[in-house]
Amino acid sequence: MTTQVIVLNGGSSSGKSGLVRCLQAVLPEPWLAFAIDTFVDSLPASLRASLAGIEFAPDGTVTVGPEFSRLEQAWMEGVAATARADAPVIVDDVFLGGADSQSRWRKALTGLDALWVGVRCAPAVAAGRELARGDRPPGMAERQAELVHRGVVYDMEVDTTHTESLVCARTIADALVTGSGSR
Amino acid sequence: MTTQVIVLNGGSSSGKSGLVRCLQAVLPEPWLAFAIDTFVDSLPASLRASLAGIEFAPDGTVTVGPEFSRLEQAWMEGVAATARADAPVIVDDVFLGGADSQSRWRKALTGLDALWVGVRCAPAVAAGRELARGDRPPGMAERQAELVHRGVVYDMEVDTTHTESLVCARTIADALVTGSGSR
Amino acid sequence: MTTQVIVLNGGSSSGKSGLVRCLQAVLPEPWLAFAIDTFVDSLPASLRASLAGIEFAPDGTVTVGPEFSRLEQAWMEGVAATARADAPVIVDDVFLGGADSQSRWRKALTGLDALWVGVRCAPAVAAGRELARGDRPPGMAERQAELVHRGVVYDMEVDTTHTESLVCARTIADALVTGSGSR
Amino acid sequence: MTTQVIVLNGGSSSGKSGLVRCLQAVLPEPWLAFAIDTFVDSLPASLRASLAGIEFAPDGTVTVGPEFSRLEQAWMEGVAATARADAPVIVDDVFLGGADSQSRWRKALTGLDALWVGVRCAPAVAAGRELARGDRPPGMAERQAELVHRGVVYDMEVDTTHTESLVCARTIADALVTGSGSR
Numbered sequence: 001m002t003t004q005v006i007v008l009n010g011g012s013s014s015g016k017s018g019l020v021r022c023l024q025a026v027l028p029e030p031w032l033a034f035a036i037d038t039f040v041d042s043l044p045a046s047l048r049a050s051l052a053g054i055e056f057a058p059d060g061t062v063t064v065g066p067e068f069s070r071l072e073q074a075w076m077e078g079v080a081a082t083a084r085a086d087a088p089v090i091v092d093d094v095f096l097g098g099a100d101s102q103s104r105w106r107k108a109l110t111g112l113d114a115l116w117v118g119v120r121c122a123p124a125v126a127a128g129r130e131l132a133r134g135d136r137p138p139g140m141a142e143r144q145a146e147l148v149h150r151g152v153v154y155d156m157e158v159d160t161t162h163t164e165s166l167v168c169a170r171t172i173a174d175a176l177v178t179g180s181g182s183r
Numbered sequence: 184m185t186t187q188v189i190v191l192n193g194g195s196s197s198g199k200s201g202l203v204r205c206l207q208a209v210l211p212e213p214w215l216a217f218a219i220d221t222f223v224d225s226l227p228a229s230l231r232a233s234l235a236g237i238e239f240a241p242d243g244t245v246t247v248g249p250e251f252s253r254l255e256q257a258w259m260e261g262v263a264a265t266a267r268a269d270a271p272v273i274v275d276d277v278f279l280g281g282a283d284s285q286s287r288w289r290k291a292l293t294g295l296d297a298l299w300v301g302v303r304c305a306p307a308v309a310a311g312r313e314l315a316r317g318d319r320p321p322g323m324a325e326r327q328a329e330l331v332h333r334g335v336v337y338d339m340e341v342d343t344t345h346t347e348s349l350v351c352a353r354t355i356a357d358a359l360v361t362g363s364g365s366r
Numbered sequence: 367m368t369t370q371v372i373v374l375n376g377g378s379s380s381g382k383s384g385l386v387r388c389l390q391a392v393l394p395e396p397w398l399a400f401a402i403d404t405f406v407d408s409l410p411a412s413l414r415a416s417l418a419g420i421e422f423a424p425d426g427t428v429t430v431g432p433e434f435s436r437l438e439q440a441w442m443e444g445v446a447a448t449a450r451a452d453a454p455v456i457v458d459d460v461f462l463g464g465a466d467s468q469s470r471w472r473k474a475l476t477g478l479d480a481l482w483v484g485v486r487c488a489p490a491v492a493a494g495r496e497l498a499r500g501d502r503p504p505g506m507a508e509r510q511a512e513l514v515h516r517g518v519v520y521d522m523e524v525d526t527t528h529t530e531s532l533v534c535a536r537t538i539a540d541a542l543v544t545g546s547g548s549r
Numbered sequence: 550m551t552t553q554v555i556v557l558n559g560g561s562s563s564g565k566s567g568l569v570r571c572l573q574a575v576l577p578e579p580w581l582a583f584a585i586d587t588f589v590d591s592l593p594a595s596l597r598a599s600l601a602g603i604e605f606a607p608d609g610t611v612t613v614g615p616e617f618s619r620l621e622q623a624w625m626e627g628v629a630a631t632a633r634a635d636a637p638v639i640v641d642d643v644f645l646g647g648a649d650s651q652s653r654w655r656k657a658l659t660g661l662d663a664l665w666v667g668v669r670c671a672p673a674v675a676a677g678r679e680l681a682r683g684d685r686p687p688g689m690a691e692r693q694a695e696l697v698h699r700g701v702v703y704d705m706e707v708d709t710t711h712t713e714s715l716v717c718a719r720t721i722a723d724a725l726v727t728g729s730g731s732r
Contacts, residue, residue, distance in 0.1 A: 018681030024227035025680050030250060032225045032258065042215045044207035045500055067213060074270030075215065081264030087257030128715035131574050132567030134411055162711075166677035201498030208497050228683055311532035314391050315384030317594055345528075349494035390593035396616060398591045398624065408581045410573035433579060440636030441581065447630030453623030 003176050004083045004112045006031070007091045007105060009152060010119030011144030013130040015160035015168075016092045019119060022169035023090055027176070032082065035092040039075045043068075064096075076108035083112050094144060099151030117172055118149055118157035125161050186359050187266045187295045189214070190274045190288060192335060193302030194327030196313040198343035198351075199275045202302060205352035206273055210359070215265065218275040222258045226251075247279075259291035266295050277327060282334030300355055301332055301340035308344050369542050370449045370478045372397070373457045373471060375518060376485030377510030379496040381526035381534075382458045385485060388535035389456055393542070398448065401458040405441045409434075430462075442474035449478050460510060465517030483538060484515055484523035491527050552725050553632045553661045555580070556640045556654060558701060559668030560693030562679040564709035564717075565641045568668060571718035572639055576725070581631065584641040588624045592617075613645075625657035632661050643693060648700030666721055667698055667706035674710050 006023070010016050020033045040048060047068065064072075083089045095101035102116070121129075126141035156175055158168040189206070193199050203216045223231060230251065247255075266272045278284035285299070304312075309324035339358055341351040372389070376382050386399045406414060413434065430438075449455045461467035468482070487495075492507035522541055524534040555572070559565050569582045589597060596617065613621075632638045644650035651665070670678075675690035705724055707717040 015681075018678075018683075021228065021683040022677070022681050025229070027227075030227050030230050030254060032254060034225060038221060038225070042217060042221075044210075044213050045204065046208070047213050071213060071215060071270045074265045074268035077268040078261040078263075078265030080261075082257045082261030085257035085260040087254045125713060128571070128713050129567075132564075132571050132714040134567075134570040164674060164677050165681040198498075201495075201500075204500040205494070205498050308530060311388070311530050312384075315381075315388050315531040317384075317387040347491060347494050348498040387594065391595070393593075396593050396596050396620060398620060399593075400591060404587060404591070408583060408587075410576075410579050411570065412574070413579050437579060437581060437636045440631045440634035443634040444627040444629075444631030446627075448623045448627030451623035451626040453620045 002113060003088070003115045005080075005089050005091060005109055005114040006117060006172065006176075007093065007109075007114055008117050008119050009093055009095045009102070009148060009154075010121065011094060011126060011141060011146075011148050012136055013126045013133065013141035014119045014121035014145065015129070015165055016119050018165040019158070019160070019168055019172075020090050020092050022166045023172060026166070026169050026173045029088060031088045031090050033090045033092065034079050034082075036094055037092075039072060042075070043071065047071075073104065073108070076105060080108045080110075080112060083109070095148045095152055096144070098148065099153075101148075102152050115156070115172075115176065116152075116154045118152065118154040119168075120149070120157055120159040120161070121145060122159075122161040185296060186271070186298045188263075188272050188274060188292055188297040189300060189355065189359075190276065190292075190297055191300050191302050192276055192278045192285070192331060192337075193304065194277060194309060194324060194329075194331050195319055196309045196316065196324035197302045197304035197328065198312070198348055199302050201348040202341070202343070202351055202355075203273050203275050205349045206355060209349070209352050209356045212271060214271045214273050216273045216275065217262050217265075219277055220275075222255060225258070226254065230254075256287065256291070259288060263291045263293075263295060266292070278331045278335055279327070281331065282336075284331075285335050298339070298355075298359065299335075299337045301335065301337040302351075303332070303340055303342040303344070304328060305342075305344040368479060369454070369481045371446075371455050371457060371475055371480040372483060372538065372542075373459065373475075373480055374483050374485050375459055375461045375468070375514060375520075376487065377460060377492060377507060377512075377514050378502055379492045379499065379507035380485045380487035380511070381495070381531055382485050384531040385524070385526070385534055385538075386456050386458050388532045389538060392532070392535050392539045395454060397454045397456050399456045399458065400445050400448075402460055403458075405438060408441070409437065413437075439470065439474070442471060446474045446476075446478060449475070461514045461518055462510070464514065465519075467514075468518050481522070481538075481542065482518075482520045484518065484520040485534075486515070486523055486525040486527070487511060488527040551662060552637070552664045554629075554638050554640060554658055554663040555666060555721065555725075556642065556658075556663055557666050557668050558642055558644045558651070558697060558703075559670065560643060560675060560690060560695075560697050561685055562675045562682065562690035563668045563670035563694065564678070564714055565668050567714040568707070568709070568717055568721075569639050569641050571715045572721060575715070575718050575722045578637060580637045580639050582639045582641065583628050583631075585643055586641075588621060591624070592620065596620075622653065622657070625654060629657045629659075629661060632658070644697045644701055645693070647697065648702075650697075651701050664705070664721075664725065665701075665703045667701065667703040668717075669698070669706055669708040669710070670694060671710040 008016050008019060024031055024033060050065065079089060079091060123142045123145035126145050130136050130138060130141035158171055160168060191199050191202060207214055207216060262272060262274060306325045306328035309328050313319050313321060313324040341354055343351060374382050374385065390397055390399060445455060445457060489508045489511035492511050496502050496504060496507035524537055526534060557565050557568060573580055573582060628638060628640060672691045672694035675694050679685050679687060679690035707720055709717060
């Protein structure tokens with residue numbers, strides 16, 4: 001069966017966006033790319049502002065408001081409907097809720113063939129790249145590096161610590177072609 | 184019945200993006216905003232590049248490749264699914280195909296209560312704003328100003344030539360509250 | 367004598383950036399554009415962060431740290447040196463210190479022929495545009511609208527409330543050509 | 550003697566911008582950062598457009614118009630004046646003219662203590678990063694990787710191929726502290 005959705009999950013500054021662009025470049029067919037960041041950009045400014053503090057809870061628990069979750073759920077349904085309408089989709093998300101986040105996506109993607117990819121990066125390296133890009137509040141990268149993978153089950157994982165985005169993208173593209181993974 | 188989708192149609196530099204942000208600010212409930220620009224951003228770079236020349240056909244006819252149309256259609260289905268999953272949606276599009284573009288959206292939005300809004304701006308004023316923003320190729324604003332409204336039927340129209348975005352947004356928001364329009 | 371520097375001063379969201387791009391388009395010679403925003407972008411992230419609260423002092427007084435002022439002064443000297451090296455320059459600034467800010471620029475620009483332009487916008491309109499652009503903290507536009515003009519002396523003023531940027535730009539360009547103003 | 554200017558030279562997508570942000574973060578004093586990209590952004594749109602094709606000459610020769618060179622020279626004088634006014638400056642440039650570009654900077658920086666740093670990146674790796682960032686025309690990275698270093702003399706070189714920006718930044722910062730190099 002043909003993969004219809006590639007779900008990339010990784011912490012902030014783990015290199016997901018660059019990986020997505022490389023994937024789009026190396027995959028022979030055109031894939032659409034939807035990121036959690038573009039969902040956040042689609043929100044009213046007032047809701048975006050109230051989100052800013054989300055991942056700072058000292059004990060690591062994540063509590064987003066019910067309004068945010070409801071809208072996010074609707075967006076997930078939209079992404080799934082796009083894939084069902086025959087446009088293959090790459091999703092780029094940060095599973096702040098770990099296994100719970102994956103479970104929500106699984107429900108939204110019911111009936112679709114998905115490839116689940118973990119995007120790892122050593123916390124210290126991700127923190128350095130966060131500093132280098134200069135457009136993220138310091139600390140997110142390190143805090144999310146392990147958190148987002150808790151309890152998540154992948155078909156494959158890539159690690160950008162010592163491997164360039166383009167090389168990681170080729171590894172994922174090859175997995176699609178050979179049909180490996182639990183799809 | 185409650186409006187679930189607001190579709191804004193207008194040429195480049197007619198002020199749609201600013202109008203969307205003002206609408207999100209004045210509407211009492213949170214609305215998600217999806218723009219044709221974000222769809223284009225979700226495409227692979229190679230397909231975006233081949234798009235660049237689309238609107239330059241000297242006779243005004245618009246020919247996008249079949250691949251673009253197929254992916255765009257899937258994106259429209261996704262937007263509709265998001266609205267059906269109870270997230271009200273503002274769509275910001277440029278109907279390069281005029282009535283045909285509206286017809287495609289009508290099909291995708293079947294069963295949803297939509298408010299169709301034409302966003303007008305005098306061509307010369309739009310051209311000046313295009314120059315002022317500095318991130319669009321010169322000429323798009325003037326060329327699209329009338330073209331995108333050909334044969335399109337609206338519930339209401341706003342004109343940004345002499346009216347600020349926030350004022351236009353309040354006019355649209357009032358139309359929702361009072362339930363006017365052909366919905 | 368030929369104008370070598372055009373200094374535009376106005377509050378946030380008064381339309382200075384668009385006006386600068388229009389000016390560059392209508393002026394027959396190429397002019398370089400330097401904005402206080404680009405100076406702020408040239409600072410280390412840590413210093414930018416400490417700046418964020420600057421204009422929020424409840425009594426309207428503005429206190430920037432000595433380090434910021436020292437670096438800003440050096441940047442002003444650089445802008446002046448660029449103009450002295452025969453590149454005409456448009457400066458786009460927000461005189462949070464009113465007449466004091468102008469006095470600092472006067473010193474830096476010693477010996478250069480400058481045109482001082484006040485960029486006005488009705489506070490309520492500027493606040494609406496701030497909302498429409500969506501990338502500025504709400505409140506800056508209204509708070510700065512009058513403040514930045516206190517005690518400042520201009521050669522000419524433009525008002526973007528009801529006049530498009532391109533039209534304002536042509537007015538300024540004409541002033542240069544006819545040699546009006548106190549230069 | 551104290552270093553007043555750090556000049557970083559490297560091809561497109563060699564990692565200069567990230568390196569600059571890391572340098573600003575690790576250096577104990579605040580340094581201002583000026584990039585050739587910000588100079589290009591300060592130009593009128595018409596001149597920027599005519600620049601786009603600059604580095605595509607098939608034989609590798611680079612011919613920019615006299616107007617561009619004149620304005621660039623004035624900008625260099627401005628950067629030097631900023632440093633002379635006691636703001637330490639990091640310059641981030643692409644020496645399309647190799648040794649000639651360095652010679653122009655040497656003249657502008659007369660009397661200032663400068664540290665010349667070559668930023669290397671293996672052409673294939675730079676090309677992959679160009680693809681990953683997605684905002685540069687493909688081919689620039691590979692074409693410039695060696696070209697910009699021709700005949701240029703450095704105090705030190707860093708290589709981002711296998712070394713993170715933050716680590717490279719620390720190497721440069723250490724060189725400043727220990728006073729090594731030909732300054």
